[in-house]
Amino acid sequence: MAAKPRVGIFDFTGCEGCELNHLNFEEQLLDILEHVDIVEWREAMDERADELDIAFVEGSLSTPDCITRINAIRRKSKILVAVGACAVQGGVNAMKNLQPIEAVREEVYGEDKYLFPTLPALPLSAVVKVDHEIRGCPMTQIEFLKVFTALVMGKRPVETDHAVCVECKLRENECVYDKGMVCLGPVTRGGCAAICPSFGQYCTGCRGLVSDANPAAMEQILVDHGLAAEEARKKLQLFNANQLEGTQS
Amino acid sequence: MDRLLLEDADLFRFIAHLVACKTVYAPQRKGADSYVFAPVDDPQAVVLDYPRTLHSIKKYFLPPREELLSFNLRSNAFAAAEVEPVNAIFLGVHSYDLHAVLKLDHNFSQGNAERNYLTRRQGAIFIGVSYRPDRFHFGGSVGIPVADTTGCDLFLHRLDRGHVVEIVSDTGRELLRGLDLPAFTGELPRTADFEQHIYLPQGKLTEVFARGYQSGIWEEVAEKCVGCGTCNLVCPTCYCFNVEDEVDVSLEGGSRQRHWDGCMLREFSQVAGGEVFRNNLAARQRHRVYRKFKYISDQTGEPWCVGCGRCTAYCTAGISIVNIVNRLVQEHDWANAAKL
Amino acid sequence: MSGDLNINVHHLTRVEGHGNIVVNMRKGVLEKARLEIVEAPRYFEAMLKGRSFHEAAIITSRICGICSLGHQMTSFKATEQALGLEVSEQTLLLRKLLVHGATLQSNVLHALFLAAPDFLKVGSVFPLVASHPEVVKAALRMKRMANVMAEVLSGRAVHPISCVPGGFTALPTTAQLAELKRGLAEQMLPDLAFAAEVLQTLAGEIPDFSRPTEYISLRSDDDYALYDGDICSSDSGRVAVSEYRRMTNEFVVEHSSSKHCKANRDSYMVGALARWNNNHDRLCGEALEVAAKLGLEPGCANPYMNTIAQVVEAVHCAVDSIAILEELMRRGIKPEPPNQEPTRYGTGVGATEVPRGILYHEYTYDRQGRIVKANCIIPTGQNLGNIDNDMRKLVPEVVPTRSEKEIAHLLEMLVRAYDPCISCSVHMLDVEFIR
Secondary structure (H helix, E strand, O other): OOOOOEEEEEEOEOOOHHHHHHHOOHHHHHHHHHHOEEEEEOOOEOOOOOOEEEEEEEOEEOOHHHHHHHHHHHHHEEEEEEEOHHHHHOHHHHHHHHOOHHHHHHHHHHHHOOOOOOOOOEOHHHOOOOOEEEOOOOOOHHHHHHHHHHHHOOOOOOOOOOEHHHHHHHOOOOOHHHHOOOOOOOOEEOOOOOHHHHOOOOOOOOOOEOOOOOHHHHHHHHHHOOOOHHHHHHHHHHHHOOOOOOOOO | OOEEEEEHHHHHHHHHHHHHHOEEEEEEEEOOOEEEEEEOOOHHHEOOOOOOOOOOOHHHHOOOEEEEEEEEOOOOEEEEOOOOOOOEEEEEEOHHHHHHHHHHHHHHHOOOOOHHHHHHOOOOEEEEEOOOOOOOOOHHHHOOOOOOOOOOOEEEEEEOOEEEEEEOOHHHHHHOOOOOOOEOOOOOOOOOOOOOOOOOOHHHHHHHHHHHOOOOHHHHHHHHOOOOOHHHHOOOOOOOEEEEEEEOOOOOEEEEEEEEOOOOOHHHHEOOOOOEOOOOHHHHHHHHHHHHHOOOHHHHOOOOOOOOOHHHHOOOOOOOHHHHHHHHHHHHHHHHHHHO | OOOOEEEEEOOOOOOEOOEEEEEEEEOOEEEEEEEEEOOOOOOHHHHHOOOEHHHHHHHHHHHOOOOHHHHHHHHHHHHHHHHOOOOOHHHHHHHHHHHHHHHHHHHHHHHHHHHHHHHOOOOEOHHHHHHOHHHHHHHHHHHHHHHHHHHHHHOOOOOOOOEEOOEEOOOOOHHHHHHHHHHHHHHHHHHHHHHHHHHHHOHHHOOOOOOOOEEEEEEOOOOOOOOOOEEEEOOOEEEOHHHOOOOOOOEOOOOEOOOEOOOOOOOEEOOHHHHHHHHHHHOOHHHHHHHHHOOOOOOOOOHHHHHHHHHHHHHHHHHHHHHHHHHHHHHOOOOOOOOOOOOOOOEEEEEEEEOOEEEEEEEEEOOOOEEEEEEEEOHHHHHHHHHHHHHHHHHHHHOOOOOHHHHHHHHHHHHHHOOOEHHHHOOOOOOEEEO
16 A cells, blocks of 8 residues: 555634544544544644645635645645635635625624734635535534545545435434424535534534525525514525625625 | 224333334434434334425335446356345334335336345335324325225334224234234324315326426426425435446456435436436426326226325425425316316 | 843643743843733624524534633623523522533543643643543543533533523433433542542642732532632622622733733733632532642632642532532423523623633624624733733742743743633733843
8 A cells, every 4th residue: 555645634614523524423523544644733732844745735825824834735735625615615714704804804803903914814715726525614524524535535526516305204204394493404515414503503504505595485484483684684695794795895 | 803002101112122023214303393214223213203204215125326237347257136025124114115015016117127136125014003194194184094904014003092903814813923912992083284285186097198298397496496306316216226346446356336315416317328218307396296197097997196295395395296296286186177 | 141031932822822931131120921812802892783592602612612601601691681581490500510511521621731841741632542541531531521511511512502592402311411410420530539549640840930919709508619609709709790890800911912900900811720819618529629639729820730739629529510400300391491581681701711821701782683783892902911910920939949940931831821812812822032
């Protein structure tokens, strides 16, 4: 067998919950370490590396420094995998893109608003080529393992492109709408085994929209179930502010 | 003496008797206002007066997910999964769901016989029950009345305070041994009328759908549709599936998994190389409806839809298959009228 | 040694988030010793504006994946106070259990995965997989058990699902609770005892440093305050949570995208050591035994001992979780929908002891139940001033006897001992030495 792939784990603007989820592979972590050499991971180790076979990157890009760093990571990595909603879509961070940036900075830092540089929160793919995506907020562990095993075996990972409804139906859950709630499952990408509806919640859309989504019809469904048009739009924007047309500032 | 009286007071005794014989699957409440077929532990949890279950009993013969085989990458060996007959009693099945199973029997025995499904289909006993049609049922329009006993071993006709047990097969008669129920000599109760109708005489099926391919209805429906696939996944006669290989993180072995799929999903119509041959929701909606009323029906002469109403009841966008078909019928009639 | 020292640790490792340590000493005079927070600001307060009360915790949970449960709990309490939502005793017990699980998870992760490599003189936990497999396996088992608590009670450990304002959308079964109790009693407690033994052998590696400061934590009459309590200062005593602004006094400093805080002195400390100093009298006997074994004494002024306090606390969380589970099983789990019918619209403040210290959320709602104003004060932000002050005392003390590399390492260990959570603090870490 060839040498073990050299793997790096990186983070940008986000909550680092996806990285924590790497450490939360308690049972599989030792197996994972069998197949790869983790050569750079600031959150867990001191060492740094010059060349990587696979870079797993979480977080959105939101400062000038982020842009410099992601370019450097891309240069030294053969395969770059975006991990989690922030890296794939911009995540909740992108909600700030919906408001004038001046107002946002002032709200938090007051008159010191110019001390800390900020950009609209961007997905990695807005700046560099992303080879594969692992979605979710936090990233879905089952999907990580699928992508990981495929890459280590030299195969192309299969991307999920069906709605959360599919997996919710496979679990025979009562439809969230039949409980008098609204849900973004019909247009949100599955791969999460419909975990939120399975725990009594509605789907918040964290895994992004399916590739041929019909957001206008989704908004109409939300309105038909009692939301005002503006509320419906906001509901969809929570994790998808960058994906919905006409919402970027 | 093929009709017996089962008073409500005797119902739990009846169910307990069945549970003592075999595993029993029956409708039970799930969540706020939904029902599912589930194994019976407690006879009191069984609900015989229910509108429809989330999934039909198809799930026991064609499970939502199943392992087809397991493999070992080091030894290059594989072993097919063991499949057992579903040797159980299905209590409280609605006529449309039994018809759906019979239709699946046809689909899975045509051409290459499907081993897993057909193995599971051996040995099941069915006890039907009548139901009160709600605003989604339309079994009457596809030739499946409420009290249709086809495929049943016993059938329970709902009375005010009990059921008439109709013995349909010898297996059904055998099942009642030792229960000692009184004979029922009166008239069978009249079933309630359907609220929904498809206005499609069977003879016109071929003509209507031959014309309907070009209808504007598909684009109209596509505007409301989000392509979530729910209509496929809750349909008792849908049987499409996807097969995926999953490798363990040890990289030593894995399994081949099969799970339900549906023609409303983009992934379903995507083939090797990335081509998507039904690349929009209009084409997918049309395909879905045509699978129920034309492609299979042209060979069998009957609709492949059983009128359960699930695809409409569970569609968050409010798309109704009844409205779609009636619109096609209407367009057909108008076109014919124009010719005259 | 010339008396010049330049230390510059860019993007400090084994901490949550991005920070730099910068120390600058010229001719024996310390010019600069500070932790710069370079994490990109995320503007959560601005993102919350106009969002419904149902969404508040879903959004604030995303401030930090590691503290997501703590953010949710604090968010619920603020929302429930603002909207007048009462919660049931069952909800309170389940929430306390979740907080224990999250504290266990975080404390074990920090002590054994992030801090222990320092004591064993390696750069990460990964070499320990080969050199100390039984320690790594025990740590993984403890983490798994703590995460199982979260998964059973709330759906998942990172960004929990079923806890909502007013209660829970899904409840565990009694059988699941019994299984959790078995895991805690038969696996977690022995593993914690083993971890304590290992740490006891490494006690000599904990740097000897002391700088008394103000310790602030929650305090409760009924229990070791984690889920709730009053604000308690080692300097000025107890005040209500509604007084939180007076006890934090956030201010912007140029070298940190996270705001700093102060109360009675120019800095204070929050977290496990502050909780130990203020609330050791509320710990269970088993936790006090481990504290005695590991040399942790009341009134401890050595910030490096924060890691030890975390382990002591973990023991308490495991023991108390078993008691709560027994109580829940005695009562039986009752199905109850969350109480989400507001009885008023106004302002509410919530405070929770999350692993790194007190977390505050304050929301003001309009009559449609939408957020008009939000403020979140994060534990790591509260500790930043204290970390800078520790560095300013430590550097001159060690300059005469230690190499630049050793000093940098001591500073990294110091910052790590606080278990800073930088994502949280900006809603922070790297060491930059300039001698």
